[in-house]
Amino acid sequence: MKDFNYYAPTQVAFGRKAEQATGRLVKQYGGTKVLVHYGGKSAERSGLLDAVCHALEAEHLPYVKLGGVVPNPRLSKVHEGIDLCRAEGVDFILAIGGGSVIDSAKAISMGVTYEGDVWDFFTHKAEVDTCLPLGAMLTLPAAGSEMSDATVITNEDGDLKKDYGSDKLRCKFAVMNPERTFTLPPYQTAAGVVDIIMHTLERYFSHDDDMTVTDSIAESLIRTVQDSAFKVLQQPDNYLHRAQIMWASSLSHNGLTGCGTTSDWATHFLEHELSGMFDVTHGAGLAAVWGSWARYVYLENPTRFAQFAVNAMGVRNNFKSAEETALAGIEALERFFRAIGMPTSIHELIGREITDEEIREMSRKCSYDGTHSIGGFKVLNREDMEHIYRAAR
Amino acid sequence: MKDFNYYAPTQVAFGRKAEQATGRLVKQYGGTKVLVHYGGKSAERSGLLDAVCHALEAEHLPYVKLGGVVPNPRLSKVHEGIDLCRAEGVDFILAIGGGSVIDSAKAISMGVTYEGDVWDFFTHKAEVDTCLPLGAMLTLPAAGSEMSDATVITNEDGDLKKDYGSDKLRCKFAVMNPERTFTLPPYQTAAGVVDIIMHTLERYFSHDDDMTVTDSIAESLIRTVQDSAFKVLQQPDNYLHRAQIMWASSLSHNGLTGCGTTSDWATHFLEHELSGMFDVTHGAGLAAVWGSWARYVYLENPTRFAQFAVNAMGVRNNFKSAEETALAGIEALERFFRAIGMPTSIHELIGREITDEEIREMSRKCSYDGTHSIGGFKVLNREDMEHIYRAAR
Structure with missing residues (x-):
């Protein structure tokens, strides 16, 4: 096991009507003028935007609204927000x-408290020093950004999607009401x-593979969300299973799932x-390439993949061959992806064959021209x- | 499942030489004058006290020391610390x-920032408003106080042991080096x-018993610490298993283990x-009474005890009788307690028969003269x- 730091200070309010807590929580963390930041029409249509604004008004907290965030959020919208x-003197x-x-x-x-261009953080030209406090009212359980230290932004100028992480970016609070996810379409769900599964697995596949307290939490989470996924795809308004996924x-x-492992x-x-x-959905893109990644790397530590197969995927152990158990586990997760309507290849993901040139271009960008x-x-x-x-094409 | 709040802001530094981080962490959380609070001679003998003091000195942080805290910590020592x-202007x-x-x-x-007697908090006469920030260098994995919101103090005047809880009491940081637990005696281990098991079970035995994501984490923790307990009792310097227990x-x-349940x-x-x-060791006292508690209450929800038996204790399910599976699980945990040298009755705990009068007196105090x-x-x-x-006598 590896030495680790663990820091998850986000205060979570979880349950029915949890959105009513947003005003109180903003106040608790010192906000006096709020930017309410949201995506498309669904927050407006569902009444959630109004509910949150009422919660702010109940605490006499003035706010400005900025909607229009799209999946794979754009740098231009970030600049607009900054x-x-x-201009408005927002402090939360x-x-x-x-x-x-x-x-x-x-x-x-x-970006608000930084003099240069916020993109500097994503290109490793700057480190965050101070930032405005923030909180989240979660409507889509997936990215885990509500408790993570990370942000991923797409710079339209060059289609560059880059990430940045700092403990200073962790939300002060996260408010979660599973009812607010009942209307999520099956594909987004x-x-x-x-x-969620991939955030766990990215930490699980590690040669620091001896800390069973972390492993068993990770394996539990993967088993649970698989069960719950089938339930909510059949019953979109199943509160318990929406809650478990959330x-x-x-x-x-x-x-939590990375304590003692190398990510x-x-x-x-x-x-x-x-x-x-x-511009595909992130989770679908993960499903499309994971199996090809797994088959390319599993021989580095077949017993780790075998443990995943048995403990997380319910595959029967082949005691004579960790390799075969490992491969059965990879197949089992791909089978699960297909069963919930996710692609397991790039052509299923984008609806056509990807070209050699596109593969070379993605590899060039991903490796920073071969330097990373x-x-x-x-x-x-x-x-x-x-x-x-190519294996995933 | 029950609505819940989750808030565990304590920053954890975990690993070999972790104690070297204490000075940096005190500084990060604004400490400028430190009270170093500790127990008996073991922190002195092991060199840990010196190591921590050196870490403070390296950050030019002045400190005063106060040792002598005993198990079931006394109110008089708390007064001394306040x-x-x-007198010294301590702020951390x-x-x-x-x-x-x-x-x-x-x-x-x-107590430092409160004008009245600190015992007021424990008798529900006052609620904590502000308090000094605090951090912990953990040497005994057991109470979980390093990340909990709770404190338990014994008032020698009447042998009253009472608890108090507030999120404001959560440690800013907790530093954990499993090597520092190698010398723990078997009984304390x-x-x-x-x-640890009981902190999990106190949240697990709940009629809100449908949230498998929480359940499976709880069951995992219980299984892991049982395995690790046997390992470290055989090999006191087994880093991995000391780490897992810690x-x-x-x-x-x-x-974490109570998200969605009623404690x-x-x-x-x-x-x-x-x-x-x-004045017995808390964990030993828990072992002495738990089985009698469990047999007294399990019929309230036998399937919950059956789930515990199968998932946490590895008992084979009796599909025809949840009650029998439940009882087998209770026996299995008592067997585990005995296997690691813990008592499962009060006479094993205190070395003699407890009297009827003592039982009445404990029940009187525990029920606040029958009012609670x-x-x-x-x-x-x-x-x-x-x-x-009486069942546990």
């Missing part, structure tokens, strides 16, 4: 949405479940290029990336 | 020890493991009277308490 916060950002909105809010929060989304990405993140980096180039490698379980260079993309 | 902090408290030292530090931290102690009491705490309250009267009940799984009044103590 300008608005400065409240995100209503899923990972895209929360990530956009995080980028705004560090399923893509969210993939993202809470699992936070636990899978707040650091990998290769699948995430490979996917960032896919959604940067094709990715992955902890197996270190992958530009050629490895091309191989995995 | 006076010392006021650093506890080096286990639950007793950390609980004592928490009580000091709320085992009693700690009981405490991390489990924090996770079992930081709220019980009856066994803890019953035990507080035992250690208040006989305890327990969430089954509500227990004064007569119920007497029954359980």
Whole structure:
């Protein structure tokens, strides 16, 4: 096991009518002028936006609204938010949405107090010093941004999708009402479940593979969200299983599932290029490449993949061959992805064959022109990336 | 499932040489004058006290020391600490020890800024408003106080052992180096493991029993610490298993295992009277009464006890009788307690038969003269308490 730091200070209010707590929580964390940041029409139509605004008004908290955040959130919207916060004297950002909105809010929060361009953080030209406090009202369990230290932003100028992480970006609070996810379409629900599983697996596939207290939490989360995914796809208004997916989304990405392990993140980096180039749903992109990544790397530590197969996927152990058990586990997760309507190849994801040129371009970007490698379980260079993309095509 | 709040803001630094981080962390959280609070001679003999003091000196942080905290920490020591902090202008408290030292530090931290007697908090006469920030260097994994909101103090005037809880009492940081637990005696190690298991079970035995994501984490923790307990009792310097017990102690009491459930705490309250009267080790006291509590209450929800038996204790399910599976699970945990040298009756705990008068006196105190009940799984009044103590005698 590896030494670790664990820091998940976000205060969680979870349950029916939880959105009523937003005003009180903003006040508790010192907000006096709020940016209410959200996505498209669904927050307006569902009445959630109004409910949150009423909760702010009940605490006499003035606010300005900025909607229009799209999946794979754009740098231009972040710039718009930064300008608005400065013009209006905003001192607290409240995100209503899923990972895209929360990530956009995080980028705004560090951009407001920074003199240069906020993109500097994503290109490693700057480190965040101070930022505006922020909170989240979660509507899409997937990215885990509500408790994570990370933000991912797409720069339209070059289709660059890059991430940045700092403990200073962790939300002060996260408000979660599973009822607010009843209307999520099946595809978004399923893509969210993939993202949750992948946040756990990116930390699980590690050569620091002896800490059973962390492993068994990770394996439990993966088993639970699989069961709950089938339930909510059949019954979209099943509160209990919506709740389990929602809470699992936070636990899978707040650091808990990585205590003592070395993280990998290769699948995430490979996917960032896919959604940067094709604007696909992140979770679906992860499902499309994960199996190809797994088959490319599993021989680095077949027993780890065998443990995953048995403990997380319910595969029967082949005591004579860890390799065969490992492969059965990879197949089992791909089978699960297909069963919930997720793609397991790039052509299913984007609706056509990907070209060799596109594969080369994604690998070039992902490797920063061949100067960076990715992955902890197996270190992958530009050629490895091309191989995995081709296997997933 | 029940609505819940989750808030575990404590920053954890975990690993070999972790104690070197204490100075940096005190500074990060604004400390400029530190009370170093600790227990007996072991912190001095082991060199840990010196190591922590050096870490403070490296950050140019002045400090005063106050040792002598005993198990079932005393109110008189808390008063001594409050006076010392006021006299010396202390603005940060650093506890080096286990639950007793950390609980004592928490009580000091709320007493320093309170005009009345700190005991007022424990008798529900006051609520904490502000308190000094505090951090912990953990040496005994058991109480989980390093991430919990709770403190338990014994008032020598009447042998009253009472608890108080507030999010304001949560440590800013907790530093954990499993190597620092290699020298723990077997009895303390085992009693700690009981405490960890009981912190999980007090939240697990709930009629809100449908949230599998929480259940499976709880069941995982219980299985892991049982395995690790046997390992470290055979090999006291087994880093991995000392680490698993240590991390489990924090996770079992930081709220994670109670998300969505209603807590019980009856066994803890019953035990507080035992250690208040006989000054026994808390974990051993829990082991002595738990089985009698469990047999008294399990028929309230036999399927919950059956789930515990199968998922946490590895008992084979009797599909025809949840009651029989439940009883087999209770027996299995008692067998585990005995296997690690813990008592499963009060006479094993205190070395003699307890008298009827003592049972009546403990029940009187525990029920505040019959005016309070305890327990969430089954509500227990004064007569119920007497029954359980008698069954455990």
